[in-house]
Amino acid sequence: MTEDLKDIKNHFPILNQFVNDRPLVYLDNAATTQKPISVIQAEEKYYKTINSNVHRGIHTLSQLATVEMEESRKCVQQFLNAKKNYEIIFTKGTTDSINLVASGIEPLIKEGDEIIISNLEHHSNIVPWQFLAERKNLKLNVIPVDDNGELIMDEYDRLLSNKTKIVAVNHISNALGVVNPIEDIIIKAHKVGAYVLIDGAQAVSHRKVDVQALNADFYVFSAHKLYGPTGVGVLYGKEEILESMKPYQGGGEMIKEVTFEKTTYADLPFKFEAGTPNIAGNIVLKNAIDFVHTIGFKSIVRHEDDIMKYAKENLSQIDNIIIYAQNAQHTSGAISFNLNFENIHSSDVGFILDKQGIAVRTGHHCAQPIMKRFGIKGTIRASFAIYTTKEDIDQLVKGIYLAQKMLK
Structure with missing residues (x-):
């Protein structure tokens, strides 16, 4: 993380907890962001x-x-x-x-x-x-x-x-x-x-x-x-x-x-x-x-662009993964993907990730027409915030590899 954001998670009490006996990795920020202690x-x-x-x-x-x-x-x-x-x-x-x-x-x-x-x-x-x-x-x-x-x-x-x-x-x-x-x-x-x-x-x-x-x-x-x-x-x-x-x-x-x-x-x-x-x-x-x-949008944009780039690079290395809008000219805040295996629903992957303490969103994201456009029922969406770290992305990637092994 950039210097001005390295301690940012300390401002968010909910992030310092364990879910299913694993440190929480919160990647559902497009649904709702967590709240700093000041709020x-x-x-x-x-x-x-x-x-x-x-x-x-x-x-x-x-x-x-x-x-x-x-x-x-x-x-x-x-x-x-x-x-x-x-x-x-x-x-x-x-x-x-x-x-x-x-x-x-x-x-x-x-x-x-x-x-x-x-x-x-x-x-x-x-x-x-x-x-x-x-x-x-x-x-x-x-x-x-x-x-x-x-x-x-x-x-x-x-x-x-x-x-x-x-x-x-x-x-x-x-x-x-x-x-x-x-x-x-x-x-x-x-x-x-x-x-x-x-x-x-x-x-x-x-x-x-x-x-x-x-x-x-x-x-x-x-x-x-x-x-x-x-x-x-x-x-x-x-x-x-x-x-x-x-x-x-x-x-x-x-x-x-x-x-x-x-x-x-x-x-x-x-x-x-x-x-x-x-x-x-x-x-x-x-x-x-x-x-x-207090953080400033210059720092926010710089950090989140770095996280987006890191996430795309690492997710794209996974075999049998489909990343939607991967080649779009401008993206921000979220990546949607699926595992390219027959009869696997996005919620199956989301369930396994949750057991690893990783919170993502699965399904159609209240956007059914765009799902129909791509011929799918839903996606797995990882979405980012100012407190998202590269370590969070690393845990997501590990969780996906585990899901692949369990669902093949």
């Missing part, structure tokens, strides 16, 4: 010292909790380089953020319009658009991928038209680790007047994101994939688009005035934050971001 302590501190509902009380605890949560919103704004803090909406997660946009943008869409997604999408960036397409009688188009798992951009160009109103793609594929050319996707979509939503769930822990430089209309992610808590998500949206969208949910907090005859809505961001939020989670997201900033 764990911050959540405990909130409940011990200022637990109270926000935005509604004049008493001291409520005021303190409100200040802390709004400071966290400003931290997220700076993290993404959003223009305004009220362009940051707190949600339950990436899935909730996408559903919010797919629901709220409905008044801006008319029958006969078209949506473009890609063959690489997580189900959460497919199903909400299918719902919208069914409600409004829209056409849903899909950018195909080549044998490297990369988007076929000539086909994207062909699909784009003045009927295209929404383009929704991920920044990095959760299933294959392929980094998509979102800058090009956004520029081309805007030329035909389409809105663009970028699913950044797999990107924000691996690279610096600047939504103004990208010129994305929406960018979404989950805190738990950025060393933060579960149940917290972020939706960034451009102010003028958010203002034109309808509220996703009705209830408390999102209103300005309610009568039985008519309800008027609160200003941004509260228009989209109905009900009591995950206050503790929203607050400690700031601590997770602060932790990432």
